Amino acid sequence: MIAAAGTMITAAGAVITRGTGPETEVAVVHRPRYADWSLPKGKPRPAESLPACAVREVAEETGLTVRLGAPLDSARYQLDGRDKRVDYWRADVVAGEPFRPSDEVDELGWWPVADAALRLSYPHDRFLVGQLAEVPDTVPLVIVRHAKAMDRSTWTKSDLARPIVALGRRQAQLLVPLLRAYGVERLISSPAIRCVSTLQPYAAERHLEIIQVPELTEERGSDDPAGVAAVITELAGRVVERRMPAALCGHRPVLPHVLAALDVPERPLRTAELIVAHLSPAAKDEPDRSYISAVETHRVNP
Numbered sequence: 001m002i003a004a005a006g007t008m009i010t011a012a013g014a015v016i017t018r019g020t021g022p023e024t025e026v027a028v029v030h031r032p033r034y035a036d037w038s039l040p041k042g043k044p045r046p047a048e049s050l051p052a053c054a055v056r057e058v059a060e061e062t063g064l065t066v067r068l069g070a071p072l073d074s075a076r077y078q079l080d081g082r083d084k085r086v087d088y089w090r091a092d093v094v095a096g097e098p099f100r101p102s103d104e105v106d107e108l109g110w111w112p113v114a115d116a117a118l119r120l121s122y123p124h125d126r127f128l129v130g131q132l133a134e135v136p137d138t139v140p141l142v143i144v145r146h147a148k149a150m151d152r153s154t155w156t157k158s159d160l161a162r163p164i165v166a167l168g169r170r171q172a173q174l175l176v177p178l179l180r181a182y183g184v185e186r187l188i189s190s191p192a193i194r195c196v197s198t199l200q201p202y203a204a205e206r207h208l209e210i211i212q213v214p215e216l217t218e219e220r221g222s223d224d225p226a227g228v229a230a231v232i233t234e235l236a237g238r239v240v241e242r243r244m245p246a247a248l249c250g251h252r253p254v255l256p257h258v259l260a261a262l263d264v265p266e267r268p269l270r271t272a273e274l275i276v277a278h279l280s281p282a283a284k285d286e287p288d289r290s291y292i293s294a295v296e297t298h299r300v301n302p
């Protein structure tokens with residue numbers, strides 16, 4: 001897709017680490033076209049979300065399958081008279097194929113953090129590597145509002161059975177690479193069909209069960225913040241204890257109770273919009289500390 005002159009160029013990438021403590025290394029790529037060493041990244045395809053773009057570009061350039069963690073600072077620079085913004089995340093390797101050199105990237109390096117912070121070609125890349133020390137290791141909990149459903153006024157049967165429409169099905173498909181980018185392994189939903197159907201394509205790809213929780217229906221959840229909070233507290237505890245990223249799909253009137261239970265500032269979500277709450281396992285041992293170390297919002301764009 002060619003953007004109009006004057007519009008911002010966007011791209012997304014990752015600071016991928018392996019090892020712990022002083023042994024931590026960062027993945028860096030060499031690009032023959034610019035003779036530079038930089039962090040893997042690239043531009044989104046049409047309708048692709050930036051987190052999904054970051055994970056795809058990493059896979060294309062390095063052969064590594066990564067799971068995104070907390071967001072880092074975006075890079076901003078000028079390219080051919082246009083502003084360019086590159087969003088970056090911390091990322092862990094979950095699988096990998098052997099590196100294959102290409103015209104775009106002919107070398108993959110794993111450099112110790114201190115080396116990368118000095119030797120990467122661009123100041124912002126060096127800054128991001130320095131940022132690793134400040135941004136804790138986190139596990140994502142994704143809160144999704146269900147995809148576009150049929151209008152209440154045109155549906156005469158039970159509201160729980162009201163289905164998503166064609167636009168909603170497209171949104172649910174586009175959620176697949178977005179949920180995959182955060183490595184979601186556990187799915188929780190209101191039992192309403194419109195919520196279950198929103199997670200269904202991802203569940204099918206990953207062979208995951210969608211756990212249906214009655215406390216999250218619109219009818220029960222709207223009037224029972226304490227019931228919702230109990231579900232969320234249990235879920236968040238499990239996410240950090242098992243270090244297992246999760247996603248929850250629910251209804252507009254219930255989501256404020258979900259966010260309140262997580263201590264995430266409330267904001268209305270549109271259909272298929274989501275909030276990623278990055279939970280810090282370190283907070284588990286400190287009762288007064290919030291689990292939340294970072295929050296981001298994304299919406300698929302059919």
Ligand SMILES: Nc1nc2c([nH]c(=O)n2[C@H]2C[C@H](O)[C@@H](COP(=O)(O)OP(=O)(O)OP(=O)(O)O)O2)c(=O)[nH]1
Nearest residue numbers: 011034038039041042043075077079122123124125
């Ligand atoms: N990778 C990278 N390149 C930068 C930065 N700052 C900066 O001026 N550049 C320069 C290097 C190149 O001369 C020029 C274009 O490189 P680029 O990586 O932004 O653009 P690209 O279209 O080749 O690559 P991509 O976004 O598709 O991955 O911008 C930076 O922070 N990171």
